[in-house]
Amino acid sequence: MDLLEVHSISKTYGNGETAVQALKRVSFSVPKGEYVAIVGESGSGKSTLLNMLGALDTPTSGKVLIDGKDIFSMKDSKLTIFRRRNIGFIFQAFNLIPELTVEQNMIFPVLLDYQKPNRKYLEELLDVLNLKERRNHLPSQLSGGQQQRVAIGRALITRPSLILADEPTGNLDSQNSSEVIALLKEASRKYEQTIIMITHNRRIAQNADRVLNVSDGVVTDLGRAQDELGTYVLRREEWKGDSE
Secondary structure (H helix, E strand, O other), rough: EEEEEEEEEEEOOOHHHOOOEEEEEEEEEOOOEEEEEEOOOOOOOOOHHHHHHOOOOOOEEEEEEEEEEHHHHHOOOHHHHHHHHHHEEOOOOOOOOOOOOHHHHHHHHHHOOOOOOOHHHHHHHHHHOOOOHHOOOOHOOOOOOHHHHHHHHHHOOOOEEEEEEEOOOOOHHHHHHHHHHHHHHHHHHOOOOOOOEOOOHHHHHHHEEEEEEOOOOOOEEEEEOOOOHHHHHHHHHHHHHHOO
């Protein structure tokens, strides 16, 4: 069963001669539980695509269905609730609230939805993410890797069906990057969540179930990262990423 369906999404910024077509009739689907890596040069449309999937921006044309629901046909108030309950976001910059502890940051989305945290599930996440001993620490008292683990816990706490990650290891060293990705995959597999991740890291992309390449607003499905074409494109993107 496809959790995510993208139908002919286009996005144009500006008008007339100054118009920029960021996405060009993009279509693809993602089954429930799949881990998809998105690669591409800077300015290719990767982040625009992720924003569309997360309903953080609206397309010029086309549809995005999550679990069979056309998200852009919803009213703003309904879409906000749907996004909060069904989509988890993980960003490169962590975006933790500095005045809140690890535990408070993790349960914040639940409180924002006027719900009570599931304490058993919270303890389970703290254990999976190796944060139990840090639960009362502030973000300033954590390493970069620990902060990103908190961000993952915050994304998982509402049990979203879809997790969108924008360069989640961009501020981490190689060891912390590997640990964070391993923890994210472990948690998502355990709870049958779908991951779509933007990354410039070839090793991370090669561990995905499938790779999508974005170039000039056009999305190409490269299949598994181990395929010959996929390996070539990932190497090229890694070189370009290293030079940025």
